[in-house]
Amino acid sequence: MSAMALFGQLLLGLINGSFYAMLSLGLAIVFGLLGIVNAAQGAFYMLGAFFAWMLGQYLGIGYWPSLALAPIGVALFGMLLERTIIRRVYNLDHLYGLLLTLGLFQIIQGLFVYWYGTSGQPYDYPDALAGGHNLGFMFMPNYRAWVVVASLILCFGTWYAIERTRLGSYLRAATENPTLVRAFGINVPLLVTLAFGGGVALAGIAGVLAAPIYQVNPLMGGNILITVFAVVVIGGFGSILGSIVTGLVLGVLEGFSKVFYPEASNMVIFAIMIVVLMLKPQGLFGRER
Amino acid sequence: MALDISGISASESKSGSLEWVAMAVGVIILIGAPFVIYPVFLMELLCMALFACAFNLLIGGGGLLSFGHAAFFGGGAYIAAEMAKMYGFTFEEAILAGTATAVFLGLVAGVVAIRRSGLIFAMVTLALAQAVYFLALRLPFTHSEDGIQAVPRGWLFGLVDLKDNMAMYYVCAGIFFLGYLLVRRVWKSPFGQVLRAIKDNQPRMISLGFPVDRYKLINFVLSAALAGVAGSLKAIALGLATLTDVDFSTSAAVVLMVLLGGLGTLMGPVVGAIITVSMDEYLAGIGIPVPVVIGVIFCFIILVFRRGIVGEFLYYVNRFQNRGAR
Incomplete structure (x- = not known):
């Protein structure tokens, strides 16, 4: 085997890992605030890619504006769903929240499969990032380098926003004790909606970033969602930084296994999940709650 | 507020006679149905209903909602189909092999x-x-992608040729009915009581000395085994095992059946399966995307109809009876 292939797969693993990290971050934020696992997260990832593709296809808007517009669209759509539908199950058993968002996921994915089929639409690299560099030990496509850098910045930016800013402190306080935070005059329902929008937007950005690497396919959300669930179980819903690290590491491990034993690469994350559950059921970074 | 799965413990015990009437009607329908409706469709329906009962055993007993029951259904289906087709297993042996596979998978997943x-x-x-x-x-x-196709049905105990649709139907009906009675028996047994107690207050049951994990695991394996029976039966009766049997849409479909019929009610999964399978069949004919309709029903049930059809029915029967008592 060549070092080129090895590093190529590791890079792809790192990219996948950063998508896992972004999606599980969104899940962790919403879970922390509401105790709900948002199964529609995969649909928002798919929507991000599709919005970008539609902006290009129907309005001729290029990659860079889409990178901002598509996630905003996804966030608005997510906040609309949160305000009108998802809000209604906050007081019920949280399994109902999972089931409800699963229903929403099926509606969104089903509609896009109905409209666009399952064959996938190609989405082009932006011109500025065409080509690549030979680093000696591997060939580095510019676009992939950009995706790694951009998603790392986003992940750690999110971490910074939650752990180090005033708004983030409100968010963390509302996670601990929403009633008390409300008593201080902070509009918690609005905060929840915004946090939901933020979590969903992360999935949307991941979708746009993924669009040129993979095709824009209505089924892309379902495939990644189940893996992200496993990632979340492995990491535990404890810390923001934990979600990021777990996502990245698992993505790289998955890429690594693709080099040595491709047939098993899909199973690696699930195998790790089993081991972690046996040894540390609350997850690597989880707290018992 | 917890999941609405109070059906079994409260409502159905009070309306005991009602249950017997419903069961008698059910048996009559089970016997008469193939004279009115295409038997192969009914076989599929019965297998899905049995699968839903298996799923319901898990959630109704322990309050555990599984999103992966298709693994046991499909795992059973694949092994039963492979054994019957390639290794010449008889009908009973193939079903047993499929069920054993589901038990094994259930044990691993359950632990x-x-x-x-x-x-x-x-x-x-x-x-x-x-x-x-x-x-x-x-x-x-x-x-x-092709799956295992053209699986021979074989003979029941070497006596009855199952190529005949009516014979196959009544075998399915018999197995389904036994499965239903098994779920009912488990729920009304001391074992079922312990499971419900664990669901309500696990720390207390631990301190009372119950091996909580073992109870949960046994229930999980039991549920997986029954799902395996349903899957094996489906593979043999319809003659094929495909990726659909193991994929997530099947896991979601069974959740929907049970939710629609009523979580934790005995009859609920059956009613839910009848509606869901018929709807699938009907919608596939007129070209409306099935997942979208399923998603809409999911949301509708969770927002306004959480007791499900049978659950809602029992709720009103209960209220009516209580008013009579006062």
């Missing part, structure tokens, strides 16, 4: 999954089922 509960349990079962799905996709004997 891992019962370490968590609630949401995380659902996510873990989903992930484990995905691992089984990838196995089914990759293993050579499953023929990937």
Whole structure:
């Protein structure tokens, strides 16, 4: 085997890992605030890619504006769903929240499969990032380098926003004790909606970033969602930084296994999940709650 | 507020006579149905209903919502089909082989999954089922996208030729009915009581000295085994095992059946399966995307109809009876 292939797969693993990290971050934020696992997260990832593709296809808007517009669209759509539908199950058993968002996921994915089929639409690299560099030990496509850098910045930016800013402190306080935070005059329902929008937007950005690497396919959300669930179980819903690290590491491990034993690469994350559950059921970074 | 799965403990015991009437009507329908409706469709329906009962055993007993029951259904289906087709297993042997596979998978998945509960349990079962799905996709004997087709039905005990649709139907009906009685028996047994007590207050049951994890695991394996019976039966009766049997849409479909019929009610899964399977059949004919309709029903049930059809019915019967008593 060549070092080129090895590093190529590791890079792809790192990219996948950063998508896992972004999606599980969104899940962790919403879970922390509401105790709900948002199964529609995969649909928002798919929507991000599709919005970008539609902006290009129907309005001729290029990659860079889409990178901002598509996630905003996804966030608005997510906040609309949160305000009108998802809000209604906050007081019920949280399994109902999972089931409800699963229903929403099926509606969104089903509609896009109905409209666009399952064959996938190609989405082009932006011109500025065409080509690549030979680093000696591997060939580095510019676009992939950009995706790694951009998603790392986003992940750690999110971490910074939650752990180090005033708004983030409100968010963390509302996670601990929403009633008390409300008593201080902070509009918690609005905060929840915004946090939901933020979590969903992360999935949307991941979708746009993924669009040129993979095709824009209505089924892309379902495939990644189940893996992200496993990632979340492995990491535990404890810390923001934990979600990021777990996502990245698992993505790289998955890429690594693709080099040595491709047939098993899909199973690696699930195998790790089993081991972690046996040894540390609350997850690597989880707290018992 | 917890999941609405009070049906079994409260409502149905009070309306005992009602249950017997419903069961008698059910048996009559079960016997008469193939003279009115195409038997092969009914076989599929019965297998899905049995699958739903198996799923319901898990959630009604322990309050555990599994998102990966297709693994046991499909795992059973694949092995039963392979054994009947390639190794010349008889009908009974193939069903047993499929069920044994489901028991094995259930044991492995159960040991891992019962370490968590609630949401995380659902996510873990989903992930484990995905691992089984990838196995089914990759293993050579499953023929990937094609699945295993043209599985021979064989003979029942070497006596009855199951190629005859009526004979096959009544075998399905018999197995379904036994499965239904088994779920009923488990729920009304001391074992079922312990499971419900664990669901209500696990720390107390631990301190009372019950081996909580073992109870949960046994229930999980039992549920997986019954799902395996349903899957094996489906593979033999319809003559095929495909990737659909193990994929997430099947896991979601069974959740929908049980939700629609009423979580934790005995009859609920059956009613839910009848509606869901018929709807699938009807919608496939007129070209409306099925997943969208399923998603809409999901949301509708959770927002306004959480007791499900049978649950809602029992709720009103109960209220009516209580008013009479006062």
